[in-house]
Amino acid sequence: xxxxxxxxxxxxxxxxxxxxxxxxxxxxxxxxxxxxxxxxxxxxxxxxxxxxxxxxxxxxxxxxxxxxxxxxxxxxxxxxxxxxxxxxxxxxxxxxxxxxxxxxxxxxxxxxxxxxxxxxxxxxxxxxxxxxxxxxxxxxxxxxxxxxxxxxxxxxxxxxxxxxxxxxxxxxxxxxxxxxxxxxxxxxxxxxxxxxxxxxxxxxxxxxxxxxxxxxxxxxxxxxxxxxxxxxxxxxxxxxxxxxxxxxxxxxxxxxxxxxxxxxxxxxxxxxxxxxxxxxxxxxxxxxxxxxxxxxxxxxxxxxxxxxxxxxxxxxxxxxxxxxxxxxxxxxxxxxxxxxxxxxxxxxxxxxxxxxxxxxxxxxxxxxxxxxxxxxxxxxxxxxxxxxxxxxxxxxxxxxxxxxxxxxxxxxxxxxxxxxxxxxxxxxxxxxxxxxxxxxxxxxxxxxxxxxxxxxxxxxxxxxxxxxxxxxxxxxxxxxxxxxxxxxxxxxxxxxxxxxxxxxxxxxxxxxxxxxxxxxxxxxxx
Numbered sequence: 001x002x003x004x005x006x007x008x009x010x011x012x013x014x015x016x017x018x019x020x021x022x023x024x025x026x027x028x029x030x031x032x033x034x035x036x037x038x039x040x041x042x043x044x045x046x047x048x049x050x051x052x053x054x055x056x057x058x059x060x061x062x063x064x065x066x067x068x069x070x071x072x073x074x075x076x077x078x079x080x081x082x083x084x085x086x087x088x089x090x091x092x093x094x095x096x097x098x099x100x101x102x103x104x105x106x107x108x109x110x111x112x113x114x115x116x117x118x119x120x121x122x123x124x125x126x127x128x129x130x131x132x133x134x135x136x137x138x139x140x141x142x143x144x145x146x147x148x149x150x151x152x153x154x155x156x157x158x159x160x161x162x163x164x165x166x167x168x169x170x171x172x173x174x175x176x177x178x179x180x181x182x183x184x185x186x187x188x189x190x191x192x193x194x195x196x197x198x199x200x201x202x203x204x205x206x207x208x209x210x211x212x213x214x215x216x217x218x219x220x221x222x223x224x225x226x227x228x229x230x231x232x233x234x235x236x237x238x239x240x241x242x243x244x245x246x247x248x249x250x251x252x253x254x255x256x257x258x259x260x261x262x263x264x265x266x267x268x269x270x271x272x273x274x275x276x277x278x279x280x281x282x283x284x285x286x287x288x289x290x291x292x293x294x295x296x297x298x299x300x301x302x303x304x305x306x307x308x309x310x311x312x313x314x315x316x317x318x319x320x321x322x323x324x325x326x327x328x329x330x331x332x333x334x335x336x337x338x339x340x341x342x343x344x345x346x347x348x349x350x351x352x353x354x355x356x357x358x359x360x361x362x363x364x365x366x367x368x369x370x371x372x373x374x375x376x377x378x379x380x381x382x383x384x385x386x387x388x389x390x391x392x393x394x395x396x397x398x399x400x401x402x403x404x405x406x407x408x409x410x411x412x413x414x415x416x417x418x419x420x421x422x423x424x425x426x427x428x429x430x431x432x433x434x435x436x437x438x439x440x441x442x443x444x445x446x447x448x449x450x451x452x453x454x455x456x457x458x459x460x461x462x463x464x465x466x467x468x469x470x471x472x473x474x475x476x477x478x479x480x481x482x483x484x485x486x487x488x489x490x491x492x493x494x495x496x497x498x499x500x501x502x503x504x505x506x507x508x509x510x511x512x513x514x515x516x517x518x519x520x521x522x523x524x525x526x
Contacts, residue, residue, distance in 0.1 A: 001028045001121060003079045003104055006048065009120055012112055014081065017095050019104035026078045026104075030230065031118045033206040037064060038071050041200045045076030048121065050114045052083040053091070054214060057354045061093045069097035077103060081117060085110035086354075115208030115241060122234055134232035139163055143239045147246065153180040153218075156243050160236045167227040171207070171240060172197050172219050174351040175344065177313050179218060190313065194347055196221050203228075207237045209244040211252070213305025215351045218244055254280075255304060258322025262330055265375045273368045280320035280332070287335040287364035290374040291395075292328050292382045299355050303329035306357050310348045314340040328382075330375065335364045342395055349393035357393040358385040384409040404488075405495045416496035423493035426476050438476070439494075441469040446491045450481065 004024040007014050029046030035054040036042065043049055049072055056064055072080060080103055082090045090107045098105040108117070135143070142159050153171050157180040161167045168186075171179040176194030178187070188196070196219075197204060203225035207218035220237050222228060228236075261276040274284065282288070293307040307329045308321045314337035321331045333341065338361060349357045360381030365374035377398045385396035388409045401407045408416060421428045430436035441459065445466070448454040456463045470481055479486035 002026060003028060003048070006079075006117070006120065007106060012117060012120065013109050014112075014117075015107040015109070017082075017090060017105045017107055018099050019079070019106075020102070023079075023102065023104045028078050028121060031121050032077075033114055033118070033208075036198055038067060040071035040075045042204075043072060043075035043077050046078050047075075048079050048081060048117075049077045050081045050083070050108070050117060052114075052214070053086050053094070054352060054354065056087065056091055056094065058091075061091055062097075065091065065093040065097040066100075069094065069101045069103055072103050073101040079104040079106065081106050081108050083108045083110070083114070113208055113210060114206070115238070118208065118234070119238075122231070134229060135160070135235050136163055140235075147239060147242045150246050150250070151243070153240065153243050153247070156180070156239065158182055160239065161228075164228060166224075168223055169227075170196075170221045172221055173215070173309060174198070174217060174219070175215060175309055175313065175347040177309065190344065190347055194350070203230075203233065205230075205233050205237050207240045207244060209241040209248065211248050212244060213302055213309075215302070215306045215309040215348055216248075251308065254320070255308075255322045258320040258330075258332075259324075260322075261320060261332070262322050262324040262375075265330075265372050266325055273371065277368050277371075282318050282320055282332060284368065286366050286368075286370070288332050288371060288374065289335050289338045289341075289364055290330065290332055290362040290371065290378045291341060291359055292324070292330045292375070292378045293357065293359040294328050294382060294386070295355050295357055299352075300327060302352070302355060303357070306348050306351075307331050307359070309351075310341055310344050310359075311337070313344040313348075324375075328379070330378070332371070338397070342397060345393070345395040355393075356391070358382060358389070359395040360385055361395060361397045361399075363399050380410040383412060387413050404492060405498075408492065408495050411496075420493045420496040423479075423489055424477060424497065427473065428497065435476075438469055438473050441466065442473050442490060443494050445470060445481070446487060446494065450487065 002024065003026050006012070006028065007016055007024070027046060028048050029044060031050060032043050032047045033050045034042055035052050037055040039049060055068065069080070080098060082094060082105060084090060084107050090105070095105055108114070139159065139162070143156060146156050146159060157169060157171055161169050161182050167182065168184065169182045170185060170188065170193070172193045173179060174194065174197050176190035176192070178193055196202070202221055202223045204219050204221045207220055209218070218240060220233060220240060258280050261280050264273055264276050277284065291307065293303040295303045295306065304321065304323055311319050311321055311331050311333055314333065316333045316337040319331060319333045321329070324330050341361065345359060360378045360383070362374040362377035362381065365371050381396040381398040381401065384401060384406070385394045388396070401410060424439070427435050427439045427442065430439055441455070444458050445455045448458060452463050452466050456466045459466070474481055477490065479490055481487055481490070
């Protein structure tokens with residue numbers, strides 16, 4: 001089969017973006033699916049490479065495209081088939097790199113599954129797979145019966161490799177969750193499993209299934225690449241794909257049921273929460289933890305898949321995952337699952353580094369009546385995560401909002417700005433040099449617990465100058481800095497004016513920042 005034969009298949013709808021006639025006549029030896037930035041070590045000469053372009057981003061896109069295509073050229077790839085779903089089209093940077101390295105490139109429409117392309121190639125190479133199978137007839141029959149019975153992936157995987165005595169195999173997700181493993185296979189930690197899906201050891205083959213998000217995608221991994229031929233692995237991944245599609249359909253039904261619970265939790269009158277909780281398979285009494293997640297409007301729908309994968313990592317005694325009426329993903333899990341959820345979040349976010357994945361986690365709710373309040377708390381923590389770390393995927397636990405500055409991050413940025421401008425008055429505008437000096441003096445004065453002497457020392461000013469500046473601040477703001485209430489208002493206004501992603505948040509997405517206190521407020525130097 002030549003590259004031009006694949007492009008001429010009207011059922012696939014591939015769009016040729018660049019190629020030379022001689023390159024189109026190259027023979028195809030196989031298919032590789034990859035989203036690694038450097039795919040060279042996984043590509044064999046003559047293979048067509050399918051990529052969803054998850055690795056590409058507008059930031060540094062030209063360099064990333066250059067590395068990717070150079071790797072394909074070095075490995076001898078026959079052509080690149082680039083998926084259009086992730087970015088809406090194939091980036092120009094990638095097409096230009098293909099031209100420079102003489103690698104034919106075509107776009108794969110969003111509605112075309114990669115599995116359809118791999119099936120087309122292998123059907124052409126090996127003929128009708130219904131008559132020429134690599135799997136023994138009795139094994140294939142057993143697998144078909146298991147899939148028809150909606151069996152879990154574990155017995156399907158065990159049956160697929162039962163006739164290969166020494167073969168060990170895993171079904172893994174990109175976030176490192178072990179979906180299934182053959183009997184006798186060594187257990188893997190989440191980080192070990194995540195590394196295997198993108199590593200160069202053994203054999204790793206993508207499982208293609210419809211309606212599966214990148215976070216939940218399955219990969220078949222064999223530590224020993226020689227334990228099974230590629231043709232057999234292709235058949236097994238096809239069966240596993242059917243298995244995952246059946247599981248996805250069941251999960252979608254569960255998501256719809258959870259969505260009804262989410263509707264009740266956000267309604268002014270919660271209605272019959274107890275019935276909705278039972279319908280989701282949740283216990284009548286907690287304690288529960290509520291989590292919400294968001295990937296932004298540009299990637300609407302991915303958050304449910306990300307949260308589903310993260311919850312699955314925790315192996316909870318019960319769980320419900322769905323969408324709220326505004327599209328935000330939410331989950332209800334046992335209290336004990338919260339720590340594991342926070343630990344797993346970076347692994348899940350790493351599945352799509354180009355997508356910002358923020359989440360908020362509420363404190364425990366003891367019963368169903370506490371769920372609406374827990375949802376509101378989780379949403380507040382989500383706002384804090386987005387505003388504190390706008391450029392980094394993160395999860396914020398509401399229990400960590402234990403200081404005034406961290407508490408304020410849960411308030412929408414627009415509200416914080418209005419509050420700060422109203423309380424600080426003219427001092428809010430630091431374009432005026434004198435106002436900027438007064439604002440700096442106010443911040444240092446409050447950070448030093450109202451100590452005149454230490455404020456003067458920190459600013460290298462005479463104490464009388466500090467007294468004068470504080471009088472000017474009180475004049476402009478209408479506040480009395482000898483009163484605790486007014487000090488708190490002004491301190492909150494200063495914090496609301498500060499970018500929460502600045503230096504105070506430099507310790508990591510889950511760090512708890514606090515007001516910096518150079519010295520104890522019990523110091524007599526005032």
